[in-house]
Amino acid sequence: AFLTLLEAEKSQRAIHFTSIERFPLSEDIVRELAYPETIAPEECEKFYALHTAPWNQEVKISPYFTLHKIEGDFTHFSFSECYDVVYFDAFAPEKQPEMWSQPLFDNLYRQMNPGGILTTYCAKGVVRRMLQAAGFTVERLPGPPGGKREILRATKERT
Template sequence: MNIEPTADGSNTLFVPELNEHYHSIKGALTESEHIFIRIGLEHHPSPSPRVLEIGFGTGLNAFLTLLYADKTQRTVHYTSLERYPVAPELISHLGYPERICPERAVDFYALHRAAWEEDIPLTPYFTLHKVQTDFTTYDFPDAYDVIYFDAFAPEKQPEMWTQDLFARLYHSLRPGGILTTYCAKGAVRRTLQAVGFTVERLPGPPEGKREILRASKP
């Protein structure tokens, strides 16, 4: 994997084998803040939301959520699934905490050092539970309020975007739960609707994708 800059000055990782980036080249930080924090977590009313992330990756989404939880004093339990953890030497060169919140750099690296398969309270308002697993075979509990669906694109990993998997995610959400994703393809929208979600097409991040999706469970 290679580190590459994006349009907002933040970095992302590029996977040559998939010809795919971990985050938008239009702006990694801008994309994550818009899709997963503003459109996702901020939209859910629970004072103690349980978040599921599909793809821990660089830890950017988790770090932004930790900062948001501490700022708002909403108690977030954050479960993140990752089959292939990113090497520590790559993480240290991404420069996320230095760009986003230098005084909280220790928390960013704590996310990556945290043990797998157990609850790790990292701040009074943020508990992390990382699971090293294949998302397609994971047994989801019926426990979540918000899902960050941040898998690689459907044309790169179609097995991650099947109706069966979205049905399992639907059932894992509590009533009123939401799923957000950067992918607004018609096929994805129709698949989400087919399993029971009410789906909104919303404006994408500034200078980025034109539309994104937010799917809600009635």
């Protein structure tokens, strides 16, 4: 969310960001991680505003970034909107198997706008095949520097 907020402001593009969290981090852990101090120290206040924003309502963090945090279980969430981008940031299938199912990816595909993109750090073949079975066109891309070797980008074709 923080990197998206920074990009929204840089490009002056309005973003409505929805995050569904079942186990949100405590404020103590968020501050201990000191993430914004590494990425964009001049924007620390906005980073912490993301974490202290109230749950289950839209909050305007900046002129270009509105956050809607939902405290809930993603695997049982009823989507009411369609999305352009999904950052699928679940733990690995071995650690969190309930997040990696064909019905879940089928549902995400239905909730994506044409041309919508889903990205995930998990580049396993089984995940790629589930995304393809849902209808996405899937590509393996180089991962971030110093991190994962590959990531997946799944795109819903434009109609």
